[in-house]
Amino acid sequence: MQKVQLGKCCQLFELRRVAICYYSTSKFRKRSNSSLFELACEACVDILAKSQISQTEIDAVLVSSSTQEPYTSSIVSEMLGIRPSISQRIESLCNSGTNAIISAYSHIISGLCDSALVVGVEKSESPGNVLTWDITRGSFAFPIHWASMFAKAHMRKFGTTEEQMAMVSVKNHRNAVNNPAALFRKAVTLEGVMESKKIVPPIKVLDCSAICEGASAVLIMSEDKVKSFGIEDPVWITGVGMETRSASFAAVAADLSASESVRNAAKKAFRMSGKKPRDIDVAEVHDAFTILEIMAYEDLGFVEKGKGGRFVDNCEIAFNPRGGILGSGHPVGATGIAQVAEVAAQIQGKACKRQVKDCENGLVQNLAAAGTSATVMIMNK
Amino acid sequence: MQKVQLGKCCQLFELRRVAICYYSTSKFRKRSNSSLFELACEACVDILAKSQISQTEIDAVLVSSSTQEPYTSSIVSEMLGIRPSISQRIESLCNSGTNAIISAYSHIISGLCDSALVVGVEKSESPGNVLTWDITRGSFAFPIHWASMFAKAHMRKFGTTEEQMAMVSVKNHRNAVNNPAALFRKAVTLEGVMESKKIVPPIKVLDCSAICEGASAVLIMSEDKVKSFGIEDPVWITGVGMETRSASFAAVAADLSASESVRNAAKKAFRMSGKKPRDIDVAEVHDAFTILEIMAYEDLGFVEKGKGGRFVDNCEIAFNPRGGILGSGHPVGATGIAQVAEVAAQIQGKACKRQVKDCENGLVQNLAAAGTSATVMIMNK
Known part of the structure; x- marks a missing residue:
């Protein structure tokens, strides 16, 4: 449990703790023939293999990407054989990955899920690389x-x-x-x-730095799940x-x-x-x-x-x-x-x-x- | 407070309650000359005007859309004069809007924010309208x-x-x-x-139904905020x-x-x-x-x-x-x-x-x- 003062009220709430339990980062490359989905699955499959945790135990799949593909989190879920409660893509440019992990954190604390697979993925031709919308930059x-x-x-x-x-x-x-x-x-x-x-x-x-393509994934869990799976080295957020x-x-x-x-x-x-x-x-x-x-x-x-x-x-x-x-x-x-x-x-x-x-x-x-x-x-x- | 049993443990947690407090839906149109951002702001500005709540009191801005524009939640925030803690776009095709509201719900329960403006918006040429990726449909x-x-x-x-x-x-x-x-x-x-x-x-x-364009927004708050603003008719989720x-x-x-x-x-x-x-x-x-x-x-x-x-x-x-x-x-x-x-x-x-x-x-x-x-x-x- 973590005691946290929420909002401007004085009450301390007991919140469930949330931990990073498994992670995998695939080799970052300048370019590859893999699709966005193949890249995402590479990192996720590695986590499933390492953790020996069944797909049925994963109840949220969050994708972080600037891709223009729709419905990516459901596509990744299906490719992995996961039927999650929560499935969504989060976008906020370079800040997307941390944003998605924090969303998973919130969903776990709210009790809507107990475990979340969060995968960040980008192809090198991602539209997130140029900021055409910011006219305040002028020619810069x-x-x-x-x-x-x-x-x-x-x-x-x-x-x-x-x-x-x-x-x-x-x-x-x-x-x-x-x-x-x-x-x-x-x-x-x-x-x-x-x-x-x-x-x-x-x-x-x-x-x-250089624009490139690749994927990274983390498996995040509630304190109960950490205990029930006997995970020995959770890293708490x-x-x-x-x-x-x-x-x-x-x-x-x-x-x-x-x-x-x-x-x-x-x-x-x-x-x-x-x-x-x-x-x-x-x-x-x-x-x-x-x-x-x-x-x-x-x-x-x-x-x-x-x-x-x-x-x-x-x-x-x-x-x-x-x-x-x-x-x-x-x-x-x-x-x-x-x-x-x-x-x-x-x-x-x-x-x-x-x-x-x-x-x-x-x-x-x-x-x-x-x-x-x-x-x-x-x-x- | 709402007592909820989280996960598979038997403990009942006291969670903050979360309410829909204000909402606005703009006129849906076949097509318009307004940009995605102008459409989004139309609904949000109406909420700000109705609620008389200052931009400084809003600490999350979530955008629900299938748009291909990046960084939309930050752009909408800046246009509205809001500097939120949490700012993200959520995408899950037609299911995006409810998904985004549930994200706001989770962020409020986790204590990361107390109030969230959630706006769903689409232009008629949205890429969310055709499901090209689903090859299992064949020619359908x-x-x-x-x-x-x-x-x-x-x-x-x-x-x-x-x-x-x-x-x-x-x-x-x-x-x-x-x-x-x-x-x-x-x-x-x-x-x-x-x-x-x-x-x-x-x-x-x-x-x-017909594809069209338009926007709808809701302002969601924690129980503390509902009380501190003296909101008389919150609708609890x-x-x-x-x-x-x-x-x-x-x-x-x-x-x-x-x-x-x-x-x-x-x-x-x-x-x-x-x-x-x-x-x-x-x-x-x-x-x-x-x-x-x-x-x-x-x-x-x-x-x-x-x-x-x-x-x-x-x-x-x-x-x-x-x-x-x-x-x-x-x-x-x-x-x-x-x-x-x-x-x-x-x-x-x-x-x-x-x-x-x-x-x-x-x-x-x-x-x-x-x-x-x-x-x-x-x-x-």
Whole structure:
């Protein structure tokens, strides 16, 4: 049980606890001949095989994707032989995966289901990759344009350097070498990043993540199910925070050196879990561009605002041990799920060569479209 | 508080109660020059104006739609001046609207939000209108093909007549005359339906609903919010049942005279609410084709299997007082929301010329793609 104060009333409610029990991330690829559904099923079938849990025990199937296909959650359910109570697709661009996991969390607490299979999946031609609807960007239609503005603001205001940003890329590519699911499994050097092609100054090609395709799935359960299946190493979701500021870049551009949505989502998640940034051992943060990881250190409260650049190689918390988005690739709907899967694996001590020592508390931070929306989740042993 | 037994454990949990507080359905039209977002905002702005509730008090925005636009919930939020915690689009074809309301229900019970604006919206060119992915249909690609098979099976097995089906159309078109939001506001006669063009025998054009565009929104709140705003006539959601059998028609075609998903969803919803079919005063059921309403009477437990045809003009429950889908039109993502809005209006006694006397308990039944998935909700004073 978790005692939680709900709403503005003073009453403490006893809520069921919810845990990540199994997870699987398929190999992220630039392109493949597999359909969206085949990709989704690959990760789900792996979970069914590992867990030995029968399809009849799964009563929700949630799909996270920016696909244009309708009825995807029912199609995936049928392909897997599952007849769920709840079946839905959740879309919120890059923030879809964490959003879907949090939906499963809510459905379990509400008692409408006891176990939920949540799968994030994207094909490389996903419509989620370009933000044509945001006319406030003018001719700056691609995400790299706002990343460049974020980076310039941070450099101007806090003296952050291009080398510090490059170090994020070096660290995350180094971590990805040990991640069999990562798109890029080759280390890069500081010189390599600095000398890589400048796309929109100061952003170089190795400061950027790459669009790709792949799937990641997690099986989430109520406390009762965890007990009845005798699962020994559940990873409890104890903190959840979300915030949407806007959809358009213009609405969040007043301060380019911080992300309000991340700050507020973090405050909510830490308050709910009762943890502090210093309690966190491992974190997956949204590093679609190197500057975003530096801003995440600050906006999540791990280091003072402005000091993120110097924090990269100088902190005790393991950030992005799977290689983050820079190393793993960015199949939009799958990213949030793959982040949660990695933190769960780290807390269970099952992250193989990537294993960080003594992980008890983990954090996931995800965002969409220049931080117009963000999610923070805290997970514990 | 509602005491609910969750999962297979014996413990009774006290859950927060969740209520429909405000609703608005825009005029359904064949086609318009309004964008998807303008349509969505029309219904939401009407709720904000009616309720006098500030945007800062709304902490979730859920969009139900089959649109191909990404990030719709954040775009709608920004257009409305709302900065929600939770922002997501839910897709599950015709079943999207009820699915989204149930997501809001879960998010409120879990304590992640206290109030949720749920808006269903569709443009007439929505990709949700044709089911190209279901190869089990062979050359029978359109919904009317399975409707014809359902109708023939019911006629063959139970002696249901074309006139009985036509009576559903007569009743629902008659009701739609009093619904300002309905697409069709013209009564039709039994002869008119019987003589209307046969499309796929025995289905005639007036046995079918029409694709159209429009939006419907509801504002849902926790019990605390209901109290703090002094809302006098909340409509509580007390029963929820959902089931997905498959995505493909072939998988549900073994028995063409009943819908297992509707039967199972109804069982769950009635059990949860503690109500019986005889307690229900008003119901919105999914009548995309006339035969579906007859099957709904039976599968929801209002009348014995096989006797639905004779039940049409011979029951005390008000079915589809807004004109159902036959009279109101079928903007896929908006339908489930408009159904819930109508039942809430009836229970509040605010349904104007359509008002059914003494409504205390209402039911909504919605389904997608030949009943491969279904939702049943029960709502009370």
